[in-house]
Amino acid sequence: MMRALVQSKLFTGYSIGTVSPTVVSHLQFADDTLLLGVKSWANVRALRGVLVLFEAVSGQKVNFHKSMLVGVNVAESWLSEAAAVLGCSMGKVPFLYLGLPIE
Secondary structure (H helix, E strand, O other): OOHHHHHOOOOEEEEOOOOOOOOEOOOEOEEEEEEEOOOOOOHHHHHHHHHHHHHHOOOOOOOOOOOOOOOOEEEEHHHHHHHHHHOOOOOOOOOOEEOOEEO
């Protein structure tokens, strides 16, 4: 579903590199998912929509209490509003992902 969002330009992933950039929108390992994208309300709306759709299609539930939104060079006020829209908490760098420090 994330790939379809990116391909249809409804979600803009994070671009890494300058010469031949690679765009990353999501990374998955077992039951953990890391979603990456540029700061935009369009991305927040697309994420909310795809997570609700995932729940409806799979019958599984996203645990928003364990989920967090982390921003790099993003105003805390914007991040707080976006986290409220997504129904998750606001995180800060550094944080642990699968036991590894993300700085």
